Amino acid sequence: MVVFLSAFAFVKPATAQVNVSINIGSQPLWGPGGYDYARYYYMPEMDVYYDVSNRYYTYYHGGSWVTHRSLPSRYRHYDLHRTYKVVINEGRPWRHHRSHRDRYHGYSRNYNQVSIRDYGRGHKHHGKSYKKAHKKYYKAEKRHAKYHKERSRNYRNVRGMWD
Numbered sequence: 001m002v003v004f005l006s007a008f009a010f011v012k013p014a015t016a017q018v019n020v021s022i023n024i025g026s027q028p029l030w031g032p033g034g035y036d037y038a039r040y041y042y043m044p045e046m047d048v049y050y051d052v053s054n055r056y057y058t059y060y061h062g063g064s065w066v067t068h069r070s071l072p073s074r075y076r077h078y079d080l081h082r083t084y085k086v087v088i089n090e091g092r093p094w095r096h097h098r099s100h101r102d103r104y105h106g107y108s109r110n111y112n113q114v115s116i117r118d119y120g121r122g123h124k125h126h127g128k129s130y131k132k133a134h135k136k137y138y139k140a141e142k143r144h145a146k147y148h149k150e151r152s153r154n155y156r157n158v159r160g161m162w163d
Contacts, residue, residue, distance in 0.1 A: 027052055030080035032087065033119025040093050041085040042100050045108040046071075046078055049094055050085075058094055065094045081117060084110045 027038055031052070041050040048071065049058040058067045059075075084107040086100070093100060 027116055028055075028080075029115060029117040031116050032085045033114045033116050035087050037089065038087040039090070040088045042088050042093060042104065043078075043080075043083050043085055044101070044104040044106075045083045046075055047101065048075070049088075060094075060097075081115045082111050084108065084113050 027035070028050075031038060031041060038052050040052065042048075043050070047060065050056070051058065051067075056067045056069060057071050058065055059071070060066070061072070084104075086104050086107070088100070090096075
């Protein structure tokens with residue numbers, strides 16, 4: 001009996017860890033609606049990144065990327081609720097800034113995106129304007145992929161001439 005009871009002293013209960021990353025509560029009200037998680041927002045109209053978790057803005061100034069809690073006065077005329085935001089879930093996205101700028105520059109004057117503040121408030125975010133913007137985005141993504149596919153094919157053909 002003593003052996004049986006002492007066996008229970010060494011038994012460790014099973015535990016499981018589940019890590020679900022949802023940061024809906026930490027996203028600003030001017031962020032784009034419909035995302036459970038966002039690490040960074042890239043705003044093509046302003047050419048600025050916003051770190052959702054740490055609440056910092058990162059922008060290019062004086063030849064380097066600068067990170068601050070608030071934007072400088074040159075951005076004061078932008079409405080963060082209206083400007084288009086691209087969700088980017090990678091670390092330090094400004095390292096790939098040229099790629100982001102090339103891919104999303106067409107959205108710099110797109111004001112169809114609904115912010116978290118207005119999401120689900122009876123706004124017609126699934127109406128014609130939303131569908132039109134989604135269709136435009138999808139076509140741009142397909143064009144972008146096709147361009148890079150053709151470019152890599154041409155590169156391989158040219159490289160083969162010198163090999």
